[in-house]
Amino acid sequence: MAHVSIPMYWRTIPQRYKMIGQKCKNCGSVNFPPKGMCKYCGVSKDFESVNLSGKGTVHTFVLIGAGGAPPEFVEQEKAGGSYPVAIVALEEGPKIIGQIADVDPKQVSIGMRVATELRKVYNEEGVIRYGFKFVPDEEDR
Amino acid sequence: MSSVPVASDKITRFALASTSAPYIEKLLSGTVTTNLGVPSKAFVSDHTTSSRAGTEAIITAVEHVKACPTGCAVVAAADAPKASMWSPLEHGLGAGAAGFVVSNENLIAEVEGHSSCAYEHFGERFRPDDDDLIHDLEVRKFAQSSLIGATTEAVSTLMSEIGASPDSYRSVVIQQPDARAPAAIARKLGAGEELLASGSVVAEVGDLGAASVPVGLAAALDASKVDDRILAVSYGSGAASDAISLRVVADRKSAPSVRSEIDRKEYIDYIQYLKLKGAIR
Numbered sequence: 421m422a423h424v425s426i427p428m429y430w431r432t433i434p435q436r437y438k439m440i441g442q443k444c445k446n447c448g449s450v451n452f453p454p455k456g457m458c459k460y461c462g463v464s465k466d467f468e469s470v471n472l473s474g475k476g477t478v479h480t481f482v483l484i485g486a487g488g489a490p491p492e493f494v495e496q497e498k499a500g501g502s503y504p505v506a507i508v509a510l511e512e513g514p515k516i517i518g519q520i521a522d523v524d525p526k527q528v529s530i531g532m533r534v535a536t537e538l539r540k541v542y543n544e545e546g547v548i549r550y551g552f553k554f555v556p557d558e559e560d561r
Numbered sequence: 562m563s564s565v566p567v568a569s570d571k572i573t574r575f576a577l578a579s580t581s582a583p584y585i586e587k588l589l590s591g592t593v594t595t596n597l598g599v600p601s602k603a604f605v606s607d608h609t610t611s612s613r614a615g616t617e618a619i620i621t622a623v624e625h626v627k628a629c630p631t632g633c634a635v636v637a638a639a640d641a642p643k644a645s646m647w648s649p650l651e652h653g654l655g656a657g658a659a660g661f662v663v664s665n666e667n668l669i670a671e672v673e674g675h676s677s678c679a680y681e682h683f684g685e686r687f688r689p690d691d692d693d694l695i696h697d698l699e700v701r702k703f704a705q706s707s708l709i710g711a712t713t714e715a716v717s718t719l720m721s722e723i724g725a726s727p728d729s730y731r732s733v734v735i736q737q738p739d740a741r742a743p744a745a746i747a748r749k750l751g752a753g754e755e756l757l758a759s760g761s762v763v764a765e766v767g768d769l770g771a772a773s774v775p776v777g778l779a780a781a782l783d784a785s786k787v788d789d790r791i792l793a794v795s796y797g798s799g800a801a802s803d804a805i806s807l808r809v810v811a812d813r814k815s816a817p818s819v820r821s822e823i824d825r826k827e828y829i830d831y832i833q834y835l836k837l838k839g840a841i842r
Contacts, residue, residue, distance in 0.1 A: 437596045499836050539597045540583075548583055550592055 423492075429549060436551035437538055439474045441514065442467035452514040458513030471550050473511050475557060481506035492542040492549075504528045508554055521553040533557040562597060564661050564816040567633060569598035574625040574634035576618035578608040580770040581641050585690065589753070593637060611797030612736065614638070614771035615659075617676075618804060622663035623672050633664040640770035643696045646840050650686070655767020655815055659775035659819075669781060670791070670807045676719035679801035682707040684739075686798040704798075705745070708750075712736070712746045712794050713804035719804040727752040730806075731789035734760030734777040736796040738768045744795065760791070765823045771797075778807075780819035785809045794799035 432453065434440035441452035446464030452472060458464045484493070485502025496503065504520040506528070520528055521539060534554035541551040562569060577590045590605035598805035599605075606621060615638035622634035641656035663672075685704035688695045697704075712735065720726055727733065733756040735743035740763050747757055760781035762769070769776055774795040781791050786809065793805045835841045 433595065437592075438598065498842055499837075499839055538592075550596075 423544070424549075426545070426547060434469075439472040439536060441470050441472045441512065441554065443470045450510075450512040450514055452510065452516060470512070472514075474552065476508040476510040476534060476554075478511045478520070478528065478532045478534060478554075479507045479515055480530060480531055481520070481528050483528075485525075492544055496542065501525075506534070506554060509533055519553045520555070522523070522555045562635075562660075566667050567635075567662050567664070570600055571633050572597075572599045572635050573632040574622060574628065575599050575603055575605040576608060576621050576634065576636045577605070578613055578614035578618040578636070578638040578771040578775070579640045580609060580614060580688070580695075581643060581693075582607065582609045597831075599635070608771070611799060611801060612642075612738070612773060613795040613797030613801050613803055615640075615775040616793065616795035616803035619663070619775070619805065620675050620677075622661070623675065623805075625796060626663050626665060630665055633666075636661045636663060636775070638772040638775035640772040642695055642768060642770040643693060643838065644697075646835060648694075648697065649699070650695060650697050653763075653768045655763075655769050657680065657762070657766050657769040657772045657776045659772055659779045661775070661779075667702050669811050669813045670785075670809045673725075673790075673806040673808055674719055674723040675803060675805040676715050677801060677803045678711045678713070678715040678718065681802035682711075682798070685800070691839065694708065698714045702785055707798070707800045708736075708742060708796055709746060709749055711800050712796050712804070713749050715802040715804040716750055716792070716794055719806055720737055723806055725790070725806060727792065729790055730756060730792045731785060732756050732759045732781040732791050732823075734781050734791065734793045736794065736802075737761065737763035737773045737777060740764060742796075752792075760793075762819065762823065776819060782809070782813055783818040783820065787811060 435453045441450050442454045443450050444458040444464050445466040447461035449460035481504050483502045483504050489497040502525055504525050506520050507515050507517055509515050535556050535557045536552040539547045539553040575590055575594050582589050589607045608618045618636045622636045623633045626632050637660045639658035642654050684698050684700050686695055686697045690770050727750045733752045737743055743757055747754055760777035762777050762780055774793050778793045781796040789809045791807045796802045
């Protein structure tokens, strides 16, 4: 992940804190994060906001460790060791990237059901950046 | 919020309590209310300088609903106090959180009254503005006198205001910096130690600071039956105490229980704990 400026991060709070996506009024597909033009039908700019469930399944994942964390996650890796980052297929369709927390990295598997929770993601310039992380789905525990 | 029949957009008041807030200056509630979908016109407050902050937040919610009977308040107490690993305070510290909805609808318990006691005292637990660790000068007797003095005074004021006595309670929840403090206070109040059992969480989760009484109260509510009375008593150094009397009016079924949350655990060793806390690298 690259540096994200504070105003840029602030503008994405609806997605990061509340999983607000957009439903295309032309083809019905859900875009997340929001786009200028629907990435599925490629013709519509007409959307309605939808609150996504935040639930989905692990499509694929990687473990970040052995000093491989990007600068903003170095502190996290030092404290907690290697951590999983996954591409998750949300129930509503979109595939998105996020960390999986509250799990033994060895227990992560493709197809695993996850839900999102608001977590501290990293700290930059003394400002805590909050956002979603995935956790194993409560209902499966 | 998924366990209570309250829509986030109906919330008119939000109060957040913690002694270990990540910022000294910057609204803390806003992070939570934005996530929950609480309307931005709701009045919010952060309660941060005392382990009594949890009951402080509950009382502001109760007063809000008293003044505005159609209002709906949400209280969240979340804490993870930090001390130096060289301090004797440190090994007893824990982390936990509890949330309550305070309104006139769908009651599980009603608040019969609350009283407080506050005065100047010092030398016990404190955290200077340039430090993220709590300190204790370990003047035991002196600290103990304030702990006992403030809590018993808050309770006796409440008892005379509502015409009750400690033995009319089914459970008593007292600030739990350790297991000894609530036992000592209960003895002074003339409340049998068996009344502490249902709201006692310190043995499993440690000192929860501002979340100590809220989590204990949630545990006591889990174990209570209709018509039981619960007395909740907080204490924070400096010094202040709040006492709140509740009467249970309905069984609470939908929510996950404090015990089941405590049972869902994984043990880690002390070194790993210190790493996660950021105390060592």
